[in-house]
Amino acid sequence: MSETDRPLVTAFEWVPPFARGLVRDLRVRWALEEIGAPYDTELLNARTPRPDEYLARQPFDQVPAFRDGELDLFETGAILLYLGERDERLLPAHGQARWTAIGWLFSALNSVEPVVTRIVTYDVFNKDKDWAAQARESATGLCGQKLKRVNDALAGKDWLAGSFSIADIAMVTVLNGLRHTELVAEYPQLAAYHQRGTERPAYKRALDAQMADFVADPT
């Protein structure tokens, strides 16, 4: 339980270098930084299962879980939506603009992230396996198709739903998963969009805060 009135975000106290900047509490920190909302963090051990009680807050035993007063939330998409409903700087309150942003929020998490995760699975977690190179080739074609669609949708726009929104927090952090590749660079509008996102001061503050919380001695 947070001892303050500030929202509470769970995060890890240590992760290996390849995962730094990719852990999903970054999305929630970024949204909170965009609206200038202070928050507390509860740091968990990534190398051992969390206590059983944690499953009641995050059924997949992952981070982040989020607590705001009496409310407990899980899944970054849900937490972003919750914050978006509280501040129009994160999500238009009404009409087509709201639903376009929510459509792109789900796109980032359901149409784009799954194939990005496949690339990471093959390149990082199975890089020593013969089959991974062939599986990767198959996934790369599909990934390119998805990235091209997002690239094309960005024609004439700085942000997916017109103005900056939670959809961009989701999409930019999803694209971070490809940082070990040149896949995003093949699509100029998409690459410029990704850079535009990561250059926002709120993004930088959120990333710095995640990095600063990796305080545990890994040995």
Place this chain on the structure above:
Amino acid sequence: MSETDRPLVTAFEWVPPFARGLVRDLRVRWALEEIGAPYDTELLNARTPRPDEYLARQPFDQVPAFRDGELDLFETGAILLYLGERDERLLPAHGQARWTAIGWLFSALNSVEPVVTRIVTYDVFNKDKDWAAQARESATGLCGQKLKRVNDALAGKDWLAGSFSIADIAMVTVLNGLRHTELVAEYPQLAAYHQRGTERPAYKRALDAQMADFVADPT
């Protein structure tokens, strides 16, 4: 443009047998059937790219797209949320119950569906490839972990968020992707939950309606 006041759902006029019952307009049809809301369908050709204009409605050139009056929506998660906000039979209006359901909605689409899709990719689209069997073995372990988490979360509950909601429409239809396997059957609470979902009269009406719309001659 729909010529009626009814919402409009896009669907395919023909898909191969392995995809019947899995096309995602099923989710939207099911939600509409749960609240007794009549709708129109616009049937598209799955075998050729859709007209360029369609990308403005569905940026990934998929089905369903959804139109309700002046509003255009895409992504089944967003469409389910939209319908849920209009009817408490699909989503509690306030408080913890609302956010628990929304958390599970995102879980279905972002924590469970990606690994289900990997299994389908290996088993269906790459079944003749040597690498797919090894990739499948790796994914099956991860899929089992996710299914176990959902199974455990269902202890003492008929539905993910207590009462039936859009989260169940998403999760049950995601689990349909594993119908060619025995993976769900390994988790008794999950298997009973899946059966409970597919036995709902609204589900059956939605599935019948999707099947009835596969009217085109594939030759």
